[in-house]
Amino acid sequence: MAAVIASRVHELTVQRRPFVHATVVRAQQPTSAVPGDDAVILDDGSIEGFVGGVCAETSVRAAALDTLRDGQTLLLRVLPDGADAFPQAPGALVVVNPCLSGGAIEIFLRPVLPRPxxxxxxxxxxxxxxxxxxxxxxxxxxxxxxxxxxxxxxxxxxxxxxxxxxxxxxxxxxxxxxxxxxxxxxxxxxxxxxxxxxxxxxxxxxxxxxxxxxxxxxxxxxxxxxxxxxxxxTGGVTPPPVAPAAAPAAAAGEGRNLLPLADISEMSDMEVPRTAVDPVCGMTVVVGADTPHAAVDGVEHWFCCVRCRDSFVAAR
The missing domain is CATH 3.40.50.720 (NAD(P)-binding Rossmann-like Domain)
Known part of the structure; x- marks a missing residue:
């Protein structure tokens, strides 16, 4: 998988398509990820590779899109519900993911933006x-x-x-x-x-x-x-958007060194993926084709995982 992601990183860089390279740097049992697992998160919120199960992916996806907007690297620490508090620090973000089955995971997020x-x-x-x-x-x-x-x-x-x-x-x-x-x-x-x-x-x-x-x-x-x-x-220059080359199919098994003068202005015309708040656990999720979803009494709801969706529907 590492070789596949490395090849994809090179391909996206050549295509001048913004993305985030996410690498697991620490994982505690019983999380499914191990240190060294990595993935790329594209500017539409899609993930290629593996950095944990669907619950961890939800937190990674939301944080990765934020790094694309500000161009800063980030250490993301995802804790299960009820875990001991972990102090925030510059360049780090701590989130509590209620649907994690246990174990904490730390993921380094490196946004890669096209050079001007x-x-x-x-x-x-x-x-x-x-x-x-x-x-x-x-x-x-x-x-x-x-x-x-x-x-x-x-x-x-x-x-x-x-x-x-x-x-x-x-x-x-x-x-x-x-x-x-x-x-x-x-x-x-x-x-x-x-x-x-x-x-x-x-x-x-x-x-x-x-x-x-x-x-x-x-x-x-x-x-x-x-x-x-x-x-x-200073933001005085916003280049015209250029349609990225078509991305190949995601790799099988899916579920800063910030570039000098990285052109964050190119992200200003990016169509920001839609987000929603899970009504069960309160997590912010990126709405996509694979996001758990339910319509109750004519109102659309999106969830971080199937468990939250099923418990919400069962309570209605």
Whole structure:
């Protein structure tokens, strides 16, 4: 199973699909999981792999989706009902799961988010080459030439070599930030020649880069990327959503090293899975096709496990 999950982690990373890698680090009998068991939780709440029975999965699924939203790693400790209190600590979350048959389990949740995608037009120029070189050092992912779908930003550094075409391509791809490397005078001339709408023009940064007194090609590249990173980090850039590649069937037997500059902004357009509160035990559950469910007196209810559902229905 470990080899299967490792392969899936690589595949999802290549696909640029957000997910959480969950690994059991400690388990107490009689829980069914053992240290080393792992799984991936996708952005739709589905789980591939094994980190415990259905009751433990309920807690893992809810916590994993939270880590996708904030990008932070988390140590999740799941206790059965009636267990001794365990102190909360930074980076850790303790939950009591009433439907656990016994035993505690600790699971490390590592969200893996796509690195920001950067387009660079004009890599043959000294400044364009310096931007690409520095972007690699900063662990930004460089898109293929003139393929800008899903990019957080595009740097146009052709220095007069079809800058207009690169800007138009980036605008048409929905790129939210286009950094034009040009003097103020030429920037105005380039933008005026394109006949942009007010909304399109607002997405282009003429004479891009923070004012750091840059003179050399590398210093100019640094100023441009500093402005882009500032926008990514402060939420000023939200890249257009890109549909993920189709996920293969889940592995048989299913029931931080946070990436530098992980693009949490890509999660802003994610369709957040629906949640509900189990009316028996009070747990928050993620509603999915396999979530125990019952309709009583015309009201829909979802449960953490079959036992809670059956006891609820029997009491009606």
């Amino acid at each position: 995608l950067l387009g660079v037009a004009g890599t043959a120029t000294p400044i364009g080459a310096a931007v690409a070189e520095l972007a690699e050092f900063l662990e930004l992912e460089i898109s293929k030439p003139m393929v800008y779908a899903g990019a957080s930003a595009v740097v146009v550094a052709g220095l007069g070599r079809d800058d207009e075409g690169a800007i138009r391509a980036a605008l048409d791809a929905g790129v939210p930030l286009i950094a034009l490397v040009a003097s103020r005078t030429r920037s105005v001339a380039v933008l005026d020649s394109l006949g942009l709408t007010e909304a399109e023009r607002a997405r282009v940064r003429p004479h891009a880069g923070l004012d750091i007194g840059a003179r050399t090609h590398r210093e100019i590249a640094l100023s441009v990327l500093a402005e882009i990173i500032r926008e990514i980090r």
